[in-house]
Amino acid sequence: MNLEVLVGGGAEVVGPQATLREVAQSMVKSGVGSVGVIDGHELVGILTERDILRGVADDVELDSERAADFMTPAPDTFSPDVDVEEAASWLIETGYRHLPVMRDGELLGIASIRDLLWAMVEGD
Numbered sequence: 001m002n003l004e005v006l007v008g009g010g011a012e013v014v015g016p017q018a019t020l021r022e023v024a025q026s027m028v029k030s031g032v033g034s035v036g037v038i039d040g041h042e043l044v045g046i047l048t049e050r051d052i053l054r055g056v057a058d059d060v061e062l063d064s065e066r067a068a069d070f071m072t073p074a075p076d077t078f079s080p081d082v083d084v085e086e087a088a089s090w091l092i093e094t095g096y097r098h099l100p101v102m103r104d105g106e107l108l109g110i111a112s113i114r115d116l117l118w119a120m121v122e123g124d
Contacts, residue, residue, distance in 0.1 A: 001083070001084045001119050001120075001123045002080060002081055002082060002083060002084065003078055003079070003080045003081070003082050003083075003084060003087055003101050003111055004080035004081065004101075004108075005084075005119065006084070006101070006109065006111045006115045006116070006119055007080060007101045007108040007109025007110075007111060008080075008108055008109060009109060010107075010108070010109065011035070011036045011100070011107050011108070011109045011110045012026055012027065012030045012032050012034075012035045012036070012110075013035055013036040013037070013038045013107065014026060014035050014036075014037055014038070014047070014067050015037070015038065015039065015067070016037050016039050016044060016045070016066065016067050016068035016071070017066055017067070017068065018037075018066065018067045019062060019063050019064065019065065019066060019067075020052055020055050020060065020062045020063075020065045020066070020067070020070060021062040021063050023035060023047055023052060023067050024052050024062070027049060027052075032110070033048060033049045033097070033098065033112060034046055034047065034048040034049070034097075034098040034110050034112070035047050035067075035110075036100060036107045036110060037067050037068065037071045038107070041105070042105070043075070043077065043100060043102065043107050044068075044071075044073060044074070045067070045068070045071030045072055045073045045074070045075060046071060046072050046075040046098060046100060046110065047067050047070060047071040047072070048072075048097065048098055050097075051070045051071065051072070052070070054070065055070055075099075075100055076090075076094075076099070076100075077099070077100045077101065077102045078090075078099055078100070078101050078102070078111075079101070079102070079103065080101050080103055080108055084116050084119045084120055084123070085120060087099060087111065087116055088113070088116040088117070088120065091113050091116065097112060097113045098110050098111070098112050098113070099111050
């Protein structure tokens with residue numbers, strides 16, 4: 001099974017100047033644990049719930065701190081043709097929990113470790 005089955009509905013995205021509060025509200029509204037950070041049409045980063053939690057723990061001002069300052073810049077991305085098990089192995093090796101899936105420069109979605117586990121269980 002390939003990553004393509006897990007994405008395609010699009011990913012939640014924000015701009016680099018979005019505040020951490022705006023990002024958190026977007027995540028809650030969409031029910032996602034990560035967002036792509038897009039500048040123009042380019043993926044420049046990924047911001048996760050853990051990044052926001054780090055900001056909260058550091059007592060930052062959520063209405064003034066920006067996504068660009070808390071995101072993981074230039075994240076590794078995967079093609080939708082990559083096998084789910086290969087992607088899961090990469091997540092385990094790197095310690096990441098989310099991976100952006102792109103085709104021809106377009107963000108198709110962000111697969112989570114939970115998505116990959118579901119696909120592997122359902123695929124058996």
